[in-house]
Amino acid sequence: MIRISKKVEYALMALKFISDSDHKLVTAREISDKSNIPYDLLSKILQKLKNENILISNQGMNGGYSLNKRTDEIPLFNLMTAIDGDTSIAECLQDNSVKDCCLTDTCTIKLPVTRLQKELEDLFKSKTISDFV
């Protein structure tokens, strides 16, 4: 299964929600309630989006989140890396190559796998959040 993680799906829904209520601050609680997304989990996700400068956050009473960029300026790829940390299709292609696949020496498909990775990356980079709102 080549799954988009639930977290990324939640992020997409949240961004759509925020985008739809334009310019008003939106709270995590509000999104959680309206979209049936677990509150604590959603909070973490929104925080990550804030750390990637996709969202702006305002703490305290009457606080909440708002978009920091136009939706068409946020590639799906960035969202995915922001949330899941890595988008490599194979162990040996991980950014932080701490882990190295034990077959790395005898592997006969590294090159074509790398090419495939590139193509998938290009696809995810070509999509933006505006395609989901």
Add this chain to the structure above:
Amino acid sequence: MIRISKKVEYALMALKFISDSDHKLVTAREISDKSNIPYDLLSKILQKLKNENILISNQGMNGGYSLNKRTDEIPLFNLMTAIDGDTSIAECLQDNSVKDCCLTDTCTIKLPVTRLQKELEDLFKSKTISDFV
């Protein structure tokens, strides 16, 4: 992480191995030894490929596997479904929709996610094993 499963990687290596030793029967043991792939696991994978008519198997002494199709006639997509059973990027897009995402009623991104799924599928269908050998 959008990972190609290790099983699919093993399948690709095995198919390359079989393709390289053209027309001679190749045993699971041989591939396992030469490629450092766990024997039992590889056996299961080859069996699945046989059940999908990608390989032909010969039981008994001097038995082994051979290709049933040219490598450019085997889409990567078919390999993935044969081995991992499903390639849907979201729960609600599974073939056997026994499981249904609990958000299915309130979900706001089903349509674009379906479109993305289609594009990924097309990419995996356009690749064939010949791209990996």
Add this chain to the structure above:
DNA sequence: TTGAATTTGGACTAATATAGTCCTATATAT
């Protein structure tokens, strides 16, 4: 200045999926 609403973030547990193992049956060439 107190309190409620909010984000922040670490640490943890639970659920699921992937990877790998073990064992037995069946087929076949010699």
Add this chain to the structure above:
DNA sequence: ATATATAGGACTATATTAGTCCAAATTCAA
């Protein structure tokens, strides 16, 4: 007969993903 193969069910181990819990910091406003 027997050694060498594939066939396949049932199981265990590991890794990843999903979800929870708790305490802190920030801000507004009564």
